[in-house]
Amino acid sequence: MRDGEFRDPQLVPVYDAECPWGPDDDFFLSLVTASLVTGSLVTDPASAGTPPARVLDLGCGTGRLTVALAAAGHPVTGVDPPGPALAAARRRPGADRVTWVEGTSASLPPAAFDVAVLTSHVAQVFVTDDEWARTLADLARALGPGGRLAFDSRDPAARAWERWNPVDSRRVVRLPDGREVRAWTVVTAVHAGVVDFTHHYAFPGGEARRSSARLRFRGEAELRASVEAAGFAVERVYGGWARQPVGAGDGELVVVARRLSAPG
Structure with missing residues (x-):
């Protein structure tokens, strides 16, 4: 999505x-x-x-x-x-x-x-x-x-998108109800100042969600x-x-x- x-x-x-x-x-x-x-x-x-x-x-x-x-x-x-x-x-x-x-x-x-x-x-x-x-x-x-x-x-001089990879971006998000969601980000394209990427979310129990986005630097x-x-x-x-x-x-x-x- x-x-x-x-x-x-x-x-x-x-x-x-x-x-x-x-x-x-x-x-x-x-x-x-x-x-x-x-x-x-x-x-x-x-x-x-x-x-x-x-x-x-x-x-x-x-x-x-x-x-x-x-x-x-x-x-x-x-x-x-x-x-x-x-x-x-x-x-x-x-x-x-x-x-x-x-x-x-x-x-x-x-x-x-x-x-x-x-x-x-x-x-x-x-x-x-x-x-x-x-x-x-x-x-x-x-x-x-x-x-x-x-x-x-x-x-753009800081090149933040280079840290949006499965290793550097991996994190755990704790929700108010105590559940922990594992998340990471993957860049899918970089061209002419535009960066495409996808956030991945793994919920307890195995449910997964993805969120894609595009940003201009x-x-x-x-x-x-x-x-x-x-x-x-x-x-x-x-x-x-x-x-x-x-x-x-x-x-x-x-x-x-x-x-x-x-x-x-």
Whole structure:
């Protein structure tokens, strides 16, 4: 199954167990809190009197960060295609504080948000240049003047996919009910910045599941050019969750940009 971690009810709990709160969530939560300070990001937004931000979490998945943003006092909209992942998000404690939307960036209302985030490498799901350009254009339309956009994408220079093999990727995922699921990943193709791979899952009792996916790895220059072409000014590109320089962090490209004006 394609993207089974979000479409297969049996794999959604595995994804949640394997992807708990981490430093990436800390980064985006702090960035959103600081995002409305004019002209820069600050380390103490409370002392600066920052008001709550109208937040869009595009590709919110099972809503781990989405509900945390709402708990911090922000009006939050989580958008994801309909399916088991979004159903799980709606069941999270605190989910009633979030506006959940079944859909894609194409259905976003204009000038409705102050901050938009795409986390957990959702930006890499848009494989073709046209898909990515349309998504960025939708986000530019959905953000008000000066609105902030932040997203993460794996740095192709780190060649993360080379570790997606049955040896290096083998892991055991413990589910909340105590069951242990054995998992590993196999890359099936690499071409022109696009990586195809399959996650394998072995459940107790011998039941097996597979989830295939395709991701685009864009370098810093390509990301900057695409974001700027959509009407944003790139403010920062970090290499990791502690705001390290590119190439000196966690193998990430964490982009923070500001909308300059309405496209067109």
